[in-house]
Amino acid sequence: MDGILGPMDRLLLAGPLVSMGVLVLVALIGGEVAARWLRLSRIVGYAATGMALGALGVVPAELRDQARVAIDLCVGAILFELGARIDLGWLRRAPWLAALAVGESLVAGAALYWMLSAGFGLPAALAACGAALGVSTSPAVVLRVARDLGAQGQVTERMLMLSATNTAIAVLALAWITPALSADAALTGSAIAVSLWVVSGSLFAAGVLAALGLLVFRVVGKRRESQVAAAFGLIALASGLGVALHWSTPLTCLALGASMRATDHGQRMMAVDFGKAGQLIYVLLFALVGANLDLRALAGAGAAALAFLATRAAAKGVAVLALARATRQPARKAALLALTLQPMFGLGVVLAQDAARVQPALAETVVPLVLAAVVVFEVLGPLCVQVGLRLAGEAEPSPA
Amino acid sequence: MPFHFAESEPLTLGVELELQIVDRRSWNLTRGASDLLAALGKREHRGEIKPEVTESMIEIATGVARSIGDLAADLDSIHAVLAPAARALNLGLCGGGTHPFQKWSEQRITDAPRYRRVSELYGYLVKQFTVFGQHVHVGCPDGDQAVRLTHALGRYAPHLIALSASSPFVQGTDTGFDSARLNAVSAFPLSGTMPPAATWREFEDYFETMRSYGIVESMKDFYWDIRPKPEYGTVEVRVCDTPLTPLWAVALAGYVQALSAWLLDVPRPRDDAALARVYAYNRFQACRFGLGATLIDPERQALVDLQTDLLATLRQLEGYADKLGATDALQLLDTAARERRNDTARIREHASAHETLADVVRWQCELWNEGAA
Numbered sequence: 001m002d003g004i005l006g007p008m009d010r011l012l013l014a015g016p017l018v019s020m021g022v023l024v025l026v027a028l029i030g031g032e033v034a035a036r037w038l039r040l041s042r043i044v045g046y047a048a049t050g051m052a053l054g055a056l057g058v059v060p061a062e063l064r065d066q067a068r069v070a071i072d073l074c075v076g077a078i079l080f081e082l083g084a085r086i087d088l089g090w091l092r093r094a095p096w097l098a099a100l101a102v103g104e105s106l107v108a109g110a111a112l113y114w115m116l117s118a119g120f121g122l123p124a125a126l127a128a129c130g131a132a133l134g135v136s137t138s139p140a141v142v143l144r145v146a147r148d149l150g151a152q153g154q155v156t157e158r159m160l161m162l163s164a165t166n167t168a169i170a171v172l173a174l175a176w177i178t179p180a181l182s183a184d185a186a187l188t189g190s191a192i193a194v195s196l197w198v199v200s201g202s203l204f205a206a207g208v209l210a211a212l213g214l215l216v217f218r219v220v221g222k223r224r225e226s227q228v229a230a231a232f233g234l235i236a237l238a239s240g241l242g243v244a245l246h247w248s249t250p251l252t253c254l255a256l257g258a259s260m261r262a263t264d265h266g267q268r269m270m271a272v273d274f275g276k277a278g279q280l281i282y283v284l285l286f287a288l289v290g291a292n293l294d295l296r297a298l299a300g301a302g303a304a305a306l307a308f309l310a311t312r313a314a315a316k317g318v319a320v321l322a323l324a325r326a327t328r329q330p331a332r333k334a335a336l337l338a339l340t341l342q343p344m345f346g347l348g349v350v351l352a353q354d355a356a357r358v359q360p361a362l363a364e365t366v367v368p369l370v371l372a373a374v375v376v377f378e379v380l381g382p383l384c385v386q387v388g389l390r391l392a393g394e395a396e397p398s399p400a
Numbered sequence: 401m402p403f404h405f406a407e408s409e410p411l412t413l414g415v416e417l418e419l420q421i422v423d424r425r426s427w428n429l430t431r432g433a434s435d436l437l438a439a440l441g442k443r444e445h446r447g448e449i450k451p452e453v454t455e456s457m458i459e460i461a462t463g464v465a466r467s468i469g470d471l472a473a474d475l476d477s478i479h480a481v482l483a484p485a486a487r488a489l490n491l492g493l494c495g496g497g498t499h500p501f502q503k504w505s506e507q508r509i510t511d512a513p514r515y516r517r518v519s520e521l522y523g524y525l526v527k528q529f530t531v532f533g534q535h536v537h538v539g540c541p542d543g544d545q546a547v548r549l550t551h552a553l554g555r556y557a558p559h560l561i562a563l564s565a566s567s568p569f570v571q572g573t574d575t576g577f578d579s580a581r582l583n584a585v586s587a588f589p590l591s592g593t594m595p596p597a598a599t600w601r602e603f604e605d606y607f608e609t610m611r612s613y614g615i616v617e618s619m620k621d622f623y624w625d626i627r628p629k630p631e632y633g634t635v636e637v638r639v640c641d642t643p644l645t646p647l648w649a650v651a652l653a654g655y656v657q658a659l660s661a662w663l664l665d666v667p668r669p670r671d672d673a674a675l676a677r678v679y680a681y682n683r684f685q686a687c688r689f690g691l692g693a694t695l696i697d698p699e700r701q702a703l704v705d706l707q708t709d710l711l712a713t714l715r716q717l718e719g720y721a722d723k724l725g726a727t728d729a730l731q732l733l734d735t736a737a738r739e740r741r742n743d744t745a746r747i748r749e750h751a752s753a754h755e756t757l758a759d760v761v762r763w764q765c766e767l768w769n770e771g772a773a
Contacts, residue, residue: 087425090490150506152423152431152455154489222755267759271426328439328488394431397508 016066019059026053027287041145041382043286048379050290059291067288074285076235076253077278082139082164083257084269090161096326097158101165104319109135111315112308120304122366125180130366132177134312136170137163138343138381144282145385150396155333156389159340167345168254175199175248202247206255209234213260217268227270289346293375305372316341333392340388343381344374403607405543405600408633411661411724412539415471415653416461417642418452418532420499422492427761429456429502429530432491433510439485446477453515454507454530467725468654475646483769494764496747497532497567497581497641500757504528504571525588531581532642534564534649536656537634543600545664546628549635550594551672552663553626554679557639558686558695559710563733564640564652565690566743569757578690578744581641582683590616591623593679596672603628625683644743644767654729658717661724674698691740710737
């Protein structure tokens with residue numbers, strides 16, 4: 001009966017699972033509290049519950065590491081879905097939208113880089129890392145809130161498109177910059193080789209998996225449940241390969257979704273969304289990231305984080321408003337679009353912590369900043385999207 | 401106070417088409433009318449582009465045309481403005497009387513006082529009314545002629561239903577109907593056919609009575625298949641589904657014009673009561689079986705195949721079509737009638753060759769986009 005596992009092993013195995021179970025159940029209740037009493041997005045409740053349980057020490061340290069697989073899969077699924085939403089046809093038909101997508105990312109990235117290097121005196125690679133994290137609009141937040149609100153319309157569509165493109169740019173930049181951090185924070189030859197390995201490897205994996213995926217889709221046919229399951233298999237493969245070969249899992253998953261959509265000439269792929277089953281992904285992700293946050297960072301880096309967020313907001317706002325006319329969007333809608341782009345990439349915490357392991361200098365500089373920014377935006381981000389989409393008249397009329 | 405029937409040049413035409421707005425990812429209906437209208441801005445075009453009861457519907461309307469050639473030119477002009485705007489917003493536009501798999505409960509009512517009022521009165525019927533039709537206006541010299549033409553055209557409503565039918569699928573299911581769209585109209589209390597009236601004066605009396613009950617405020621509150629439209633000085637034929645191509649919409653308008661020319665030209669003794677007795681049954685037959693329907697001929701009081709009746713009528717109209725420049729259009733309809741191949745038949749063919757109804761909608765968008773009138 002005991003088999004090869006001793007009682008101690010059992011406890012170690014069960015411990016993290018038990019706390020994960022507790023985390024999911026409590027977070028779900030937190031989500032309902034947020035939705036029913038505060039009329040906030042459920043994910044605010046998930047994140048806040050995670051943070052509270054993390055701060056109370058209910059979530060053991062082991063979970064934070066062991067949950068990495070779960071976080072990777074959740075993030076992979078969300079990035080895959082987002083990538084599959086990148087409609088290259090639309091960008092071709094509407095070149096100004098492509099210009100907005102690139103321009104908005106570049107303006108935000110440049111402004112944040114300037115702020116971190118000139119304002120806070122961070123070395124180039126660290127500043128670049130922080131700036132890249134700030135470029136992205138949280139895919140999880142925009143997808144979830146848009147779905148919760150049943151939002152439809154141009155602000156919603158452009159928000160999702162811009163989140164996809166700026167996250168793609170951010171993930172690509174991070175995959176390139178992170179190796180440089182470990183090589184004495186200088187762009188030595190070996191760092192460039194590693195960057196090349198990470199970026200090209202991730203994209204190569206995405207290409208191969210996309211071809212495989214379309215083949216599988218052809219076999220399973222246009223049945224939504226089968227395609228969702230197949231997509232999950234592909235995401236697991238992408239994550240596994242990423243870990244084994246030191247590629248970037250987020251980059252692979254995003255590129256996988258995008259290239260499947262772009263090369264699906266036979267229209268084999270349905271509009272894959274993780275739908276109702278996807279609820280679990282979001283509960284897990286937001287609660288786990290919440291539990292991973294160290295609230296003490298707020299005290300240390302609060303002011304810097306606010307400066308970071310203000311710079312980011314201003315840069316994105318300026319870019320979107322400047323191109324409003326060219327993108328056939330009334331100024332008011334453009335302002336609301338800029339508002340919906342504010343949520344920070346929660347994955348930034350995980351990536352920053354990863355990077356900090358390699359480069360301890362990060363732990364004192366960028367990590368607290370990102371942490372504090374994410375803490376603020378775990379609550380404010382969904383609210384921005386909610387308010388933006390409601391004021392744009394794109395949310396379902398009845399309260400979600 | 402009786403209301404005035406505006407004078408208009410006899411047999412002039414106007415067409416309104418309700419189009420579906422879909423997103424190009426899932427191919428489901430999407431909220432897009434107000435964004436589309438905003439993106440159009442002040443770009444010049446003939447005719448009109450207007451919002452409709454739900455946000456996933458947009459109405460295009462031609463100006464007043466003397467011939468179907470003019471109608472086609474108006475539709476082309478609208479297309480030249482609307483199509484690029486839709487492309488820029490990544491929206492698809494298509495014909496078809498129903499969207500094959502939309503969920504009616506997800507539809508949003510356009511935020512305007514009239515629609516809010518209608519929505520309050522009719523409840524879910526309004527959301528279920530997310531169907532897409534073609535309306536053809538024919539000019540009439542006066543109210544008496546309009547009342548006469550309204551009744552006389554009723555005899556031919558089944559032809560128009562069968563020829564235009566493009567709504568076999570509802571809520572993801574093949575209904576077996578050629579035009580399931582009209583079933584959504586039938587649920588409204590003031591639908592069906594206009595009650596008998598010999599003159600405009602008699603019709604005014606009827607209208608006044610209904611208004612005195614507080615049931616109606618304007619002609620818009622009657623959802624009849626064919627109704628006089630006194631503001632425009634026209635008779636409005638509302639039984640057609642929006643076809644899959646603008647070309648077909650123009651051909652249907654040509655049939656209505658030639659029919660009206662004939663009916664106004666050769667006044668025949670009319671038995672409105674006899675027509676009223678069989679109207680609902682004939683309408684059902686045409687909706688259900690399309691060009692394969694069997695009708696009751698109200699004059700001869702005998703069964704007749706819709707196909708036979710339609711082909712005979714088309715032959716009857718040859719002279720009028722020639723004068724009106726609608727010969728080619730009627731030839732198109734003649735061929736379709738012979739082959740019993742309306743848009744519903746094409747939709748079913750396409751659906752059985754593809755795995756999902758989303759593929760059908762994608763194809764419908766291609767058809768509409770290519771199909772300049």
